[in-house]
Amino acid sequence: IIPPELRFAFLKFFNRTFHLFSSYCYFDITELDGVNTNELYNAVQLYLSTSVSIAGNRLSLTRAVNSSSITFGLSNNDSIVDTFNNATVLWEHVVTQRQTQTFAWRPLPEEKRGFTLRIKKRDKTLILNSYLDFIAEKAKEIRRKNQDRLLYTNTRGGSLDSRGHPWESVPFKHPSTFETLAMDPKKKQEIMDDLKDFVLGQMFYQKTGRAWKRGYLLYGPPGTGKSSMIAAMANYLGYDIYDLELTEVHSNSELRKLLMKTSSKSIIVIEDIDCSINLTNRNKSSGFKTGPEHRIGSEIRSGSGSGEESGNGNTITLSGLLNFTDGLWSCCGSERIFIFTTNHIEKLDPALLRSGRMDMHVCMSYCDFSSLKILLRNYLGYEEEDVDDDVLKEMERVVEKAEMTPADVSEALIKNRRDKEKAVRELLVKLKSRWERNVKGGKLRGQSGNLRELEIVEEEEKRAIDSQNEDGDDVEDETELVDNVGKD
Numbered sequence: 001i002i003p004p005e006l007r008f009a010f011l012k013f014f015n016r017t018f019h020l021f022s023s024y025c026y027f028d029i030t031e032l033d034g035v036n037t038n039e040l041y042n043a044v045q046l047y048l049s050t051s052v053s054i055a056g057n058r059l060s061l062t063r064a065v066n067s068s069s070i071t072f073g074l075s076n077n078d079s080i081v082d083t084f085n086n087a088t089v090l091w092e093h094v095v096t097q098r099q100t101q102t103f104a105w106r107p108l109p110e111e112k113r114g115f116t117l118r119i120k121k122r123d124k125t126l127i128l129n130s131y132l133d134f135i136a137e138k139a140k141e142i143r144r145k146n147q148d149r150l151l152y153t154n155t156r157g158g159s160l161d162s163r164g165h166p167w168e169s170v171p172f173k174h175p176s177t178f179e180t181l182a183m184d185p186k187k188k189q190e191i192m193d194d195l196k197d198f199v200l201g202q203m204f205y206q207k208t209g210r211a212w213k214r215g216y217l218l219y220g221p222p223g224t225g226k227s228s229m230i231a232a233m234a235n236y237l238g239y240d241i242y243d244l245e246l247t248e249v250h251s252n253s254e255l256r257k258l259l260m261k262t263s264s265k266s267i268i269v270i271e272d273i274d275c276s277i278n279l280t281n282r283n284k285s286s287g288f289k290t291g292p293e294h295r296i297g298s299e300i301r302s303g304s305g306s307g308e309e310s311g312n313g314n315t316i317t318l319s320g321l322l323n324f325t326d327g328l329w330s331c332c333g334s335e336r337i338f339i340f341t342t343n344h345i346e347k348l349d350p351a352l353l354r355s356g357r358m359d360m361h362v363c364m365s366y367c368d369f370s371s372l373k374i375l376l377r378n379y380l381g382y383e384e385e386d387v388d389d390d391v392l393k394e395m396e397r398v399v400e401k402a403e404m405t406p407a408d409v410s411e412a413l414i415k416n417r418r419d420k421e422k423a424v425r426e427l428l429v430k431l432k433s434r435w436e437r438n439v440k441g442g443k444l445r446g447q448s449g450n451l452r453e454l455e456i457v458e459e460e461e462k463r464a465i466d467s468q469n470e471d472g473d474d475v476e477d478e479t480e481l482v483d484n485v486g487k488d
């Protein structure tokens with residue numbers, strides 16, 4: 001019978017000599033660090049879950065809150081070999097019973113869990129730090145993939161909830177994808193390529209000294225798929241969406257707070273940007289009138305900075321918004337996409353339209369023939385060859401001038417989806433009557449209200465971009481823009 005002190009001393013001595021001659025070193029990563037959860041433990045568990053699911057034959061399965069997928073885990077006291085930069089390491093999941101329940105603010109679990117990492121001593125300095133960084137990064141990615149997308153909104157304005165978050169979230173399950181989105185396939189591909197380049201562009205953005213973010217402006221009449229496009233983008237990239245309700249935000253500093261609390265790999269959306277800013281009562285004080293000559297954000301005249309937050313204290317200004325999207329604050333957190341939508345691009349301030357602000361302007365327009373074919377496939381399961389040739393030709397002839405939105409067409413198809421032939425027939429009738437109305441009523445493309453406006457705007461955009469190219473660098477351009485606004 002050996003007294004415990006002696007036994008302890010002996011074990012300690014044994015351990016020391018063992019470690020002296022062993023060519024390995026060991027690192028314990030316990031589940032709890034005091035009473036706090038050890039982030040690294042969770043990260044390792046997630047990281048190992050990917051390799052374990054292939055290698056192991058006894059696994060533990062878990063499913064996280066908010067997730068529809070299952071994660072594999074290493075079972076108790078099981079081990080797995082991993083390699084990193086040509087070094088081989090061994091992970092062991094160690095689970096022991098906790099001896100006594102010590103006093104704690106919250107009861108500790110009965111089991112004590114931890115991972116033990118075994119690395120060869122000579123590899124330690126080479127890989128330990130980079131390996132752990134790698135694991136943390138991988139775990140983050142897996143967590144994001146496992147979790148369902150979230151849709152955040154700021155219904156409380158910029159005020160915080162009990163956990164210090166200004167955003168409320170719900171699971172985002174919008175089924176729209178690029179495949180179901182009816183639009184010109186070439187334009188669609190262009191957008192998808194652009195998104196892919198963005199996601200893979202970390203090095204590019206770093207090299208060129210730009211913040212890793214991208215802006216899209218979606219414009220066009222109601223029901224042409226702007227919101228559907230945003231959902232498709234989020235589903236394509238696997239990003240969360242922050243739907244920013246500008247009318248709930250009362251000041252530029254609140255806006256900044258909201259931005260700071262968004263995560264990277266997310267899409268920040270401001271829908272109907274022309275309406276959002278109009279509604280702030282600051283407009284009264286600055287003598288704001290609607291109409292193209294009094295554009296949104298005329299307060300840019302008063303300059304930026306503290307001045308804008310004085311006044312009636314209920315001010316969110318264009319310059320605040322621009323700071324939000326591309327000022328210094330926009331780069332806290334990276335890999336973010338800003339999307340603005342509007343039905344009236346002509347009402348927007350040129351400062352918002354100048355290139356570099358919104359990187360890509362996407363016009364979502366009335367249904368054309370290629371969109372029509374996509375909708376026929378979506379709603380009726382019809383490919384081109386399933387529709388009668390004459391009907392298809394007739395549709396192709398009238399569809400553009402009929403000026404029906406994809407939403408109108410969808411509606412017509414949904415109504416008769418049980419009787420597909422009837423659906424096609426009725427759609428053709430509808431298209432033709434719209435076509436007749438537009439052509440006979442002299443409402444030809446180019447003379448029609450909306451389309452005409454869009455054309456003017458496109459002209460303006462082109463001109464703005466041309467002058468941009470002549471101007472040279474951004475800084476000069478910005479001051480000139482402010483000057484111009486001041487003069488008109």
Ligand SMILES: Nc1ncnc2c1ncn2[C@@H]1O[C@H](COP(=O)(O)OP(=O)(O)OP(=O)(O)O)[C@@H](O)[C@H]1O
Nearest residue numbers: 180181182221222223224225226227228406407410
């Ligand atoms: N391009 C499209 N492709 C597929 N479906 C579409 C398209 N455009 C509209 N739809 C259908 O019409 C409905 C309304 O579209 P959506 O909400 O995307 O329009 P919007 O352009 O955002 O309109 P608003 O300007 O009023 O917000 C959607 O639920 C969708 O089913």
Ligand SMILES: [Mg+2]
Nearest residue numbers: 226227228271
């Ligand atoms: Mg919409």
